[in-house]
Amino acid sequence: MVGAACALYAARAGLDVIVVDRGPMAGGTTGAGEGNLLVSDKEPGPELELALLSGRLWADLAEEVGDAIEYERKGGLVVAAGPDGLEALEKFATGQRAAGVEAVRVDADRLRELEPRLAPGLAGGVLYPQDAQVMPTLAAARLVRASGARLVTGAAVTGVLRGGGGAVRGVRTGLGEIHAPYVVNAAGTWGGELAALAGVHLPVLPRRGFVLVTEPLPRMVRHKVYAADYVADVASDSAALQTSPVVEGTAAGPVLIGATRERVGFDRSLSLPALRALAAGATRLFPFLERVRAMRTYFGFRPYLPDHLPAIGPDPRVPGLFHACGHEGAGIGLSTGTGQLIAQMLAREAPALEPAPFRPDRFPAPGSPPDSEEAT
Amino acid sequence: MGEPGLAVIGAGPAGLAATLAAAARGVHVTLIDSGAQAGGQFYRQPAPGFRARRPQALHHQWRTWERLRDGLDTHVRAGRVRHLTDHHVWFVERRGAAGLTVHALVGPEQEEPAEVHADAVLLATGGHEKVLPFPGWTLPGVVTAGGAQAMLKGGLVLPGRTAVVAGTGPLLLPVATGLAAAGTTVAALVESADPAAFVRRSRALAGRPDKVAEGARYAGLLLRHRVRTLLGHTVVQAHGAERLEAVTIAALDRHGRVRPATRRRLVCEVLAVGHGMLPHTDLADALGCRIDGTDVYADDEQRTDVPGVWAAGETTGIGGSALSLAEGHIAGRSIAARLAGRVPDPGEWAAAARTREKLRAFFAAVDSVYAPPAHWAEQVTDETVVCRCEEVSSGAVREAVRELGAGDLRTVKLLTRAGMGWCQGRVCGPGVAGVAGCAQAAGRTPFARPVPLGVLARAGETREPQAGESGEPQAGAERAAQERHQ
Ligand SMILES: Cc1cc2nc3c(=O)[nH]c(=O)nc-3n(C[C@H](O)[C@H](O)[C@H](O)COP(=O)(O)OP(=O)(O)OC[C@H]3O[C@@H](n4cnc5c(N)ncnc54)[C@H](O)[C@@H]3O)c2cc1C
Ligand SMILES: Cc1cc2nc3c(=O)[nH]c(=O)nc-3n(C[C@H](O)[C@H](O)[C@H](O)COP(=O)(O)OP(=O)(O)OC[C@H]3O[C@@H](n4cnc5c(N)ncnc54)[C@H](O)[C@@H]3O)c2cc1C
Numbered sequence: 001m002v003g004a005a006c007a008l009y010a011a012r013a014g015l016d017v018i019v020v021d022r023g024p025m026a027g028g029t030t031g032a033g034e035g036n037l038l039v040s041d042k043e044p045g046p047e048l049e050l051a052l053l054s055g056r057l058w059a060d061l062a063e064e065v066g067d068a069i070e071y072e073r074k075g076g077l078v079v080a081a082g083p084d085g086l087e088a089l090e091k092f093a094t095g096q097r098a099a100g101v102e103a104v105r106v107d108a109d110r111l112r113e114l115e116p117r118l119a120p121g122l123a124g125g126v127l128y129p130q131d132a133q134v135m136p137t138l139a140a141a142r143l144v145r146a147s148g149a150r151l152v153t154g155a156a157v158t159g160v161l162r163g164g165g166g167a168v169r170g171v172r173t174g175l176g177e178i179h180a181p182y183v184v185n186a187a188g189t190w191g192g193e194l195a196a197l198a199g200v201h202l203p204v205l206p207r208r209g210f211v212l213v214t215e216p217l218p219r220m221v222r223h224k225v226y227a228a229d230y231v232a233d234v235a236s237d238s239a240a241l242q243t244s245p246v247v248e249g250t251a252a253g254p255v256l257i258g259a260t261r262e263r264v265g266f267d268r269s270l271s272l273p274a275l276r277a278l279a280a281g282a283t284r285l286f287p288f289l290e291r292v293r294a295m296r297t298y299f300g301f302r303p304y305l306p307d308h309l310p311a312i313g314p315d316p317r318v319p320g321l322f323h324a325c326g327h328e329g330a331g332i333g334l335s336t337g338t339g340q341l342i343a344q345m346l347a348r349e350a351p352a353l354e355p356a357p358f359r360p361d362r363f364p365a366p367g368s369p370p371d372s373e374e375a376t
Numbered sequence: 377m378g379e380p381g382l383a384v385i386g387a388g389p390a391g392l393a394a395t396l397a398a399a400a401r402g403v404h405v406t407l408i409d410s411g412a413q414a415g416g417q418f419y420r421q422p423a424p425g426f427r428a429r430r431p432q433a434l435h436h437q438w439r440t441w442e443r444l445r446d447g448l449d450t451h452v453r454a455g456r457v458r459h460l461t462d463h464h465v466w467f468v469e470r471r472g473a474a475g476l477t478v479h480a481l482v483g484p485e486q487e488e489p490a491e492v493h494a495d496a497v498l499l500a501t502g503g504h505e506k507v508l509p510f511p512g513w514t515l516p517g518v519v520t521a522g523g524a525q526a527m528l529k530g531g532l533v534l535p536g537r538t539a540v541v542a543g544t545g546p547l548l549l550p551v552a553t554g555l556a557a558a559g560t561t562v563a564a565l566v567e568s569a570d571p572a573a574f575v576r577r578s579r580a581l582a583g584r585p586d587k588v589a590e591g592a593r594y595a596g597l598l599l600r601h602r603v604r605t606l607l608g609h610t611v612v613q614a615h616g617a618e619r620l621e622a623v624t625i626a627a628l629d630r631h632g633r634v635r636p637a638t639r640r641r642l643v644c645e646v647l648a649v650g651h652g653m654l655p656h657t658d659l660a661d662a663l664g665c666r667i668d669g670t671d672v673y674a675d676d677e678q679r680t681d682v683p684g685v686w687a688a689g690e691t692t693g694i695g696g697s698a699l700s701l702a703e704g705h706i707a708g709r710s711i712a713a714r715l716a717g718r719v720p721d722p723g724e725w726a727a728a729a730r731t732r733e734k735l736r737a738f739f740a741a742v743d744s745v746y747a748p749p750a751h752w753a754e755q756v757t758d759e760t761v762v763c764r765c766e767e768v769s770s771g772a773v774r775e776a777v778r779e780l781g782a783g784d785l786r787t788v789k790l791l792t793r794a795g796m797g798w799c800q801g802r803v804c805g806p807g808v809a810g811v812a813g814c815a816q817a818a819g820r821t822p823f824a825r826p827v828p829l830g831v832l833a834r835a836g837e838t839r840e841p842q843a844g845e846s847g848e849p850q851a852g853a854e855r856a857a858q859e860r861h862q
Pocket of ligand 2: 408416417418419465500551689690825
C-alpha cells in the first residue's frame with residue numbers, strides 16, 4: 001500500500017516511476033490486513049499529524065476513485081464499560097481535540113441510538129466521525145493504476161546498485177537491473193532486509209495479527225466499534241497477546257473482527273488463543289454475534305519499528321535511497337500522507353509535515369549497545 | 377471427556393481401516409464423522425428407514441464394506457471404539473505435551489460444541505469433487521457427478537429422466553452406469569480425455585488387472601444400457617430458460633481445443649458433471665501440516681510432519697477406496713506402535729504397503745490420462761459466473777489479472793471477492809484459478825466448518841489451562857475481559 005501511494009504522489013510530482021514487487025499486487029501485509037483509516041486510536045504527536053494529513057488525502061482520492069476502493073467514512077465509536085474507562089477515554093479525547101481530531105462524547109443512553117445492537121450497560125463512549133476505511137488490496141491496485149507507473153511484479157530485489165560516491169543507481173532484480181537515481185524502500189515488514197541490501201541498518205520487525213470474518217449479514221454494525229483498551233495496546237511494549245477487537249460491518253455483508261497483536265516472529269500456524277480472544281471481545285460488545293458464524297480467519301505480519309513510528313524520508317547514509325516502511329498497524333491509513341511526504345522530498349519541496357520524527361537513521365546500528373526496547 | 381488415545385476424523389474407508397487396525401492392537405479410538413453413519417463417500421449408506429431394495433446392486437465391493445461395518449460394531453460393543461456421528465470437526469488444536477483437541481459442532485443446527493482430547497489424530501477426511509465452470513453451469517438441473525451418485529445411493533429421486541454425464545475421470549463410469557441402472561436415460565457419457573492417451577498409458581494401466589476388469593465391467597454395463605461414450609469430447613454450454621433443457625457438446629483436438637464445426641445439441645434435463653476430486657486439506661492446513669501441491673504430505677507410516685498427526689486416504693491424494701483402505705490400515709498399525717512407545721516394523725504391513733505402491737502408480741497413470749481439456753478456460757465467456765456465492769463473473773476475474781496486477785489466487789480473491797462466500801473457494805477455487813491463468817493452490821480456509829463466535833470464544837474451556845503450552849500466554853482472553861485504558 002505504501003509503495004502504491006508513493007508511486008501515485010511521485011508520479012503526480014512529475015517523476016517517472018517504476019513499481020517493483022517480488023510478489024503480485026498487494027501480496028505482502030496489505031493483502032492480509034484490514035483497511036481502517038483511524039485517527040481515534042492515536043494520541044497527539046507525529047503519528048496523529050500524519051494520520052490527519054493522510055485522512056485529508058484519502059478524502060481527496062475518494063472523490064476520484066471512491067467507489068472503486070470502497071472508501072467509506074463511517075466513523076469510529078470507542079466505548080467504555082465502566083466509569084473509570086470512560087473518564088480515561090474522555091481525557092484522551094480532550095487531548096486529541098486540541099490536535100484537530102473531531103471527537104464527540106456519547107452518553108450511555110445515546111450509545112444504542114448509534115449502535116442498536118451494542119451490549120447494554122456500557123458507561124459511554126466517544127464518536128470519531130473522521131474514522132474511515134478502504135479495501136486495502138483494491139486501494140493499492142487502483143492507486144498504482146491511477147499513477148500511470150510501470151508495474152513489474154514477480155521481480156525480487158536482490159541488490160541495490162551504487163555508483164560513484166556511493167549514490168544509488170538502481171536495483172538488481174530477478175528479472176534484471178532497473179536503473180534509477182532514486183530508490184524508495186517500501187518493502188513493509190521486509191524493509192529491514194531491503195535496507196541491509198543497501199548496507200544500512202533499519203530494525204523492522206514483524207508483529208502478527210489475526211482477523212476473523214463472519215458469514216454475510218444485513219448491516220447490523222454501523223460504525224467501527226471497539227473497547228477503549230485498544231488505545232493502550234497500540235503504544236504498548238509488552239510482547240503478550242493483547243486484544244480489543246475492532247468490530248465492523250462491511251458493504252459486502254461479513255462482519256470483520258480484528259485484530260490481535262503478538263510478537264511471535266513469522267509464525268504461520270493458527271493460534272486458537274488469539275482467535276478465542278477476538279471472538280470473546282466481539283461477543284462482549286455485540287451479544288448477537290454469539291450465534292453468528294466465523295467463516296474464516298486470516299493473518300499478516302505488521303511491520304514495526306522499536307519506537308512505533310514509521311521510517312519516512314531520505315537516508316543520509318546512502319544518497320538517493322529513501323525509506324517508507326514500518327507503519328505497523330496503520331500502514332493503510334498512513335500511506336497517503338507518507339506518499340505525499342516522499343514525493344515532496346524527492347521533488348525537493350517543503351514537506352507538508354515536520355519529517356524529523358520519522359528519520360530513517362534514528363536507530364543505532366548493531367554493534368552499539370542494544371536498544372532496550374528491541375530486547376523485549 | 378473420553379480417555380485419550382486416538383481420534384480418527386472421517387469414517388470412510390481410510391478412517392475405518394485405521395480404526396479397526398488400531399483398536400485390534402489395544403488403542404482406544406474415537407471415530408468422528410459428520411455423517412449419520414459410517415462409510416464415507418464410497419460406502420455411502422441409504423438413510424435408515426429407507427427400504428433400499430438390494431443396495432448391493434449399487435455397491436460393488438459390498439463384502440469389504442460388510443467386513444468393516446461388522447468389525448466396527450464389534451469394537452463399539454466391546455467399548456474399544458467410540459463412534460461419534462453427526463460431529464462436524466471445525467478445528468484440531470495442538471496443545472504441546474498435552475496432546476491434541478478435536479473441536480466439533482453437533483446438534484441440528486451444528487451450534488453446540490463437542491471436544492475430544494487425544495494423544496494422536498488421524499486425518500481421514502477424504503476429498504471433494506472438482507467442477508470447472510462453463511456457460512450455463514449454474515442452471516438448475518446441472519448437478520455434480522458425485523451429487524448424482526449420492527442421490528442414487530441415498531435413495532433420492534433425480535430431478536429428471538434424461539441425463540448427460542460429462543467431465544473427466546474414472547468416477548463418471550459408475551455414475552453413468554448407476555443412473556442407467558436406476559432407470560434414467562443416459563443420453564451420453566462425455567469424457568474429455570484423449571483416446572490416444574489411453575493407448576500411450578496402456579502398460580501402466582494394465583498393471584492392475586483387477587482395475588482393468590473393473591473398467592471392462594463398466595464398459596459392459598454401458599453397452600448393456602446403450603450409453604454412448606464420447607471420448608475426447610466436452611460440454612461447451614448448458615441451455616435452458618428456467619432450468620436445464622439441453623447441452624451443446626463438441627469434439628476436442630489433440631491440443632485440447634474445441635474443434636470447429638463439431639458442436640451438437642443433446643436434449644437432457646440433468647447434467648451430471650465432474651472433473652475429478654481434490655483432497656480436503658483445511659484441518660491439516662490449520663494444524664500447520666506440510667501440503668504438497670493439493671495433497672497433505674504423509675511419510676511411509678502415513679505420518680504428517682506435525683508430531684501426533686497422521687493422514688490417510690484421499691486427503692493425501694486421490695486414489696480410490698482400495699488405496700484409502702491400505703493407507704488407513706498402515707496408519708492404524710503405525711499409531712498403535714507409536715502410542716505404545718514402539719518403533720513399528722514396516723514388515724508388519726508389507727502386503728498393504730505393496731498394494732499402496734501399486735495403486736499409487738496406477739492412479740498416477742490414471743491422472744495423466746483423465747484431464748480436463750487443456751484450454752477449457754477459453755470456452756468460459758466473460759458473462760459466465762465463476763463464483764456462485766459472490767456472483768463474480770469470469771470477466772471480473774480476467775480484469776483483475778489484466779488491469780490490476782493480480783498474479784495469484786489470493787490476490788484475485790481479494791480484488792474480486794471470488795471464493796469469499798459460503799463455500800470459501802472449495803467449489804470455485806479451481807475454476808477461478810483456471811480463468812485467471814494462475815496456479816491452483818490448496819485453499820486456505822482455516823475453519824473446516826463455519827463456527828459460531830460464541831463457541832469459538834469458549835473453545836477449550838473444559839480443560840485446565842497450562843502455562844505456556846502454546847507459546848502464548850493465556851492472559852489474552854482475561855486481559856481483554858477487563859477493560860483497561862491508560
Ligand atoms: C491483521 C492486520 C490488520 C491490520 N489492520 C489495519 C488497519 O485496519 N488499518 C491500517 O491502516 N493498517 C492495518 N494493518 C497494517 C497494514 O496492513 C500495514 O501497515 C500495511 O499493509 C503495510 O504496507 P506496506 O506497503 O508497507 O507493506 P506490504 O503491503 O507488506 O508491502 C511490501 C511489499 O514489498 C514487497 N517486497 C518485500 N521485499 C521485497 C524484495 N526484496 N523485492 C521486491 N519486493 C519486495 C512485498 O512483496 C510486499 O508486497 C493491519 C495489519 C494486519 C496484519
Ligand atoms: C460418485 C463416486 C463414485 C465412486 N466410485 C468409486 C469406485 O467405483 N471405485 C473406487 O475405488 N472408488 C470410487 N469412488 C472413490 C471412493 O469413494 C473414495 O476413494 C473413497 O471413499 C475414499 O475414502 P476415504 O476414506 O479417503 O474418504 P471418504 O470416503 O471421502 O471419507 C471421508 C469422511 O470424512 C468425513 N469428513 C470430512 N471432513 C470432515 C469434518 N470436517 N468433520 C467430520 N467429518 C468429516 C466425511 O463425512 C466422510 O465420511 C467414488 C467416489 C465418488 C464420489
